[in-house]
Amino acid sequence: MKLIIILFISCTLAACGSLQTQPPLFQQLGGKPGIAKLTDAFIEAIQYNKQTLPYFLESDINRFRTKFIEQICMISGGPCKYTGDSMADVHGGMNINEAHFNALVNDLIMAMEAIELPTSTQNQLLSLLAPMRKDIIYR
Ligand code: HEM
Incomplete structure (x- = not known):
């Protein structure tokens, strides 16, 4: 009986460990x-990237900063409301292709590395941004 209880407790603990949130x-x-x-x-990172910098030369970078912070705050579950334009409206006329999109994602990865975010955190953020791809790339 004692053995069964010990087995039960250790299994429960193991399960808890693997389900750690x-x-x-x-x-x-x-x-x-x-x-x-x-x-x-x-x-x-965008400024140092020859592929992405040209897109931002004419843009209002302060607005981009504010809206991007709002967007990431909101989609990551924070107490913010995104007040910018839709991804399709903003990027629609920019003729963005797969390579440009990947280059910008790479800038974001460089930024996440620079501030030393753990890989699992990086992946969670990237997976929230991935569905936006279809609204941003020109077809
Ligand atoms: C998942 C990918 C992307 C996200 C989450 C994103 C997000 C945003 C946000 C939140 C804004 C501000 C919207 C507003 O002002 O209302 C913005 C603007 C902008 N984005 Fe993106 N973007 C993405 C991909 C790209 C790509 C691939 C490019 C070009 C290579 C790009 C170029 C720009 C530019 C130039 C602006 C400024 C537009 C302006 O000033 O009128 N974005 N983006």
């Missing part, structure tokens, strides 16, 4: 200050 993505990103830091690193 992570904090919400918003918290993993460091809340709003963390998202602002990520956005600044992202904007820096």
Whole structure:
């Protein structure tokens, strides 16, 4: 009987261990200050990338910063409301192709690496952004 109880407790603990939940993505990103830091690193990476910089030369980078922070805050489960335009409206006339899209995602990965976000946090954010691809790439 004692053995059965010990087995039951250890199995329960093992199951708990494997089901351990992570904090919400918003918290993993460091809340709003963390998202602002990520956005600044992202904007820096965009500026150093010959493929993505030309798109942003004529843009209002302060507006982009504010809207991007709002967007990431909202989709990661934070207490924000995105007040920018739809992804299709913003990017529709830009003739963005797969290579440009991948280049910008790469800028974001560089930014996430620069601020040392864990890989699992990076992957969670990327998987939330991936469905936007169809609204951004020109067809
Ligand atoms: C998942 C990918 C992307 C996300 C989440 C995203 C998000 C955003 C957001 C939130 C804005 C601000 C919208 C507003 O002002 O109302 C924006 C603007 C902009 N995005 Fe994207 N974007 C993505 C991909 C791209 C790509 C691939 C390019 C080009 C290579 C690009 C170029 C721009 C530019 C130039 C602006 C500024 C537009 C302006 O000032 O009128 N974006 N994006």
